[in-house]
Structure formats: structure tokens, C-alpha cells
Amino acid sequence: MKRFKNILLVAKAQCEHPFELEAALTLAEQNSAEITLLMVLPALSSFHLMKPERPQQDIEKDYVQHHLNELLARAGRYQQRAEIRCKVVIGTEFIQVIRSVLRNHHDLVIKTAEPASWVKRLFGGTDMHLLRKCPCPLWLLKPEVAPTYSTIAATVDFNPDDPQSVEQPLNRQILELASSIAIHNSATLHILHAWQLESAGVVLMWSDNPEQAEAEYNQSLYSSHQSGINRLKLLMAKWIGQPAYDYCKPHFELLRGDASHILAKRVEELEPGLVVMGTVARTGIAGFLIGNTAEAMLEQLNCSVLAVKPAGFVTPVTLDE
Secondary structure (H helix, E strand, O other): OOOOOEEEEEOOOOOOOOHHHHHHHHHHHHHOOEEEEEEEEOOOOOOOOOOOOOOHHHHHHHHHHHHHHHHHHHHHOOOOOOEEEEEEEEOOHHHHHHHHHHHHOOOEEEEEOOOEOOOOEOOOHHHHHHHHHOOOOEEEEOOOOOOOOOEEEEEOOOOOOOHHHHHOHHHHHHHHHHHHHHHHHOOEEEEEEEEOOOOOOHHHHOOOOHHHHHHHHHHHHHHHHHHHHHHHHHHHHHHHOHHHHHHHOOEEEEEEOOHHHHHHHHHHHHOOOEEEEEOOOOOOOOOOOOOHHHHHHHOOOOOEEEEEOOOOOOOOOOOOO
16 A cells, blocks of 8 residues: 655664664655655753854754764665655754644654653653644654564544444554555554443333343443444455455454553553554643543553544644744
């Protein structure tokens, strides 16, 4: 599947051949895509700028140019594989990454995760900002692990009371991306969906046998989720094509329990190299635009993640300086 055409790779200094560059190059070759290497430098301290003989603007210009030369030299070794542009800016990393996406219409951001140092969590502050606010798909790679996968997990969601929700574009994007990567890696693909037992509520008030009524209610709930899964199987075959579906042989799993817990637990059992998942925007809460389930899952994962935003997502970051 040819999807990504304009890839943004978040580059780091002093890194000769990072795995994220190989991932970007492979995608670029598959999709005839362009790559932009973006390095975001922290602002110089007042100590570095205390040189009366040179204007601050000149010092910052040399600072940027030094790292740009390093980036150009790195990119030059791979120009035969893809068209690579280089850019170096000073600022806050997640803001500059998102502004580059907005300004240049990148359709994928690739970055190596930076583990949070104060907790046992793979994704640090910058990564969480990007997961919450980056408007295009974000591929966060586990450090020092090659992006080749034998097992891939994807999570999907829908409302069983609304059969049309199975067809939502976010599910389609997740399944197309996950199947494409699985096929490329000859990987096993597990597609996970969670459902939870609920109280039958008012139904029990009018029942002579409340326990049976509740059991029947939850069986009906399970059946509606299973119907959604069956519908998703047919749609996936249609979306990616029957030959690709037959080759991929995805394993659909309907899990019972709280989504944020049971999905993370199943992912831990599967030990996939990559999880493909959607993040759902909340409206009206600036700076916290990620669904509760996605947020809770991300705090428990220890593998690479490809995160996708729903259609219509608007980042709170703007191009205003």
C-alpha cells in the first residue's frame, strides 16, 4: 500500500546510522516519498551568548550551521535511496515538529522514543506531547531496536449500538497501516477490541430473575460486539483487498474487560514489536487531546507505537511564533 509521500524524521545529533533513518528510507523507497530530517536544538544558555565581540544573532547562526553541516553530511550518504532535505531550528522540540507538519504538510512523523527518566515508561514528555497534539500519524520507535517486526498488534474501537461506527475512517486507517507493515515484515497481525460487562440497570427492576436478566443482557452485549468484529473482518478484506487479507491472515480478538487494562495486558502477552492504535481527540480541552483509553495504554506499553489521529483532529499548536 502506497500511503506516505512526505516523511518528517526527527533527527538527533551524534547519531551515525539510527534505526529511525533506516525506517524512513525503507518507507521512502516503497512509496517514492521525500524525507525531511529535522533537528531541533535547545536554546543557547546566557553563558554561551556572553561574547561582547559577537552579536547574539551571529552566534546562534553558527550554532545552527554547525549542526546543519553534520546533518547534511549524514544525509548525503543516503541520497541515492531517497530525496532527503535537512533543516535545523532552535526551540521546543514538539512545537517545532508540529509546526513543520503544519507548514510542510508532512503525512508521517518518525522519531525514536525518549524514555521518561523518573518513571518506568517508554514515552517521555516530548513523546506524550506529540502523541496528544501531532496532527499526522506518529511512529515512535523503541530505542536501539530495529524496526523489523515478527508480531504486530492493532487496536480498533466501535460502538455496538451504532453499526456504522465500525466503518469509521480511523478503523480503516489503523487496519490498512497495520496490515501493510505486517505484510512487509511477514509478521503475525493481531487485531484487538475490548468490551466490558455492564449493569443491566432498569432491566433488573422489572425482572423476576435479575441474575438471568443480567446474564442475558451481557450475552446480548457480547453478541453485538462480536457482530461488529465480523463486520470489520469483511470490511478489512474489502479495504486492503482479498489477496492481501488472505496473505495477512489477521487474528481478531474480542477481549472482555476494561479497555485500557485488558488491551495493555494482551499486548504484553503477545510481545509485539509494534502497536498500531488510534488516539481520539477530546474537544475543548487544550493540551490534553488524547482519549483516556489510549493514554492509559501508552503508559503501559514497552514497544514501538504507530499512533493515528481521527479525521477532523485539530492540533492546539499553531504557526504563530
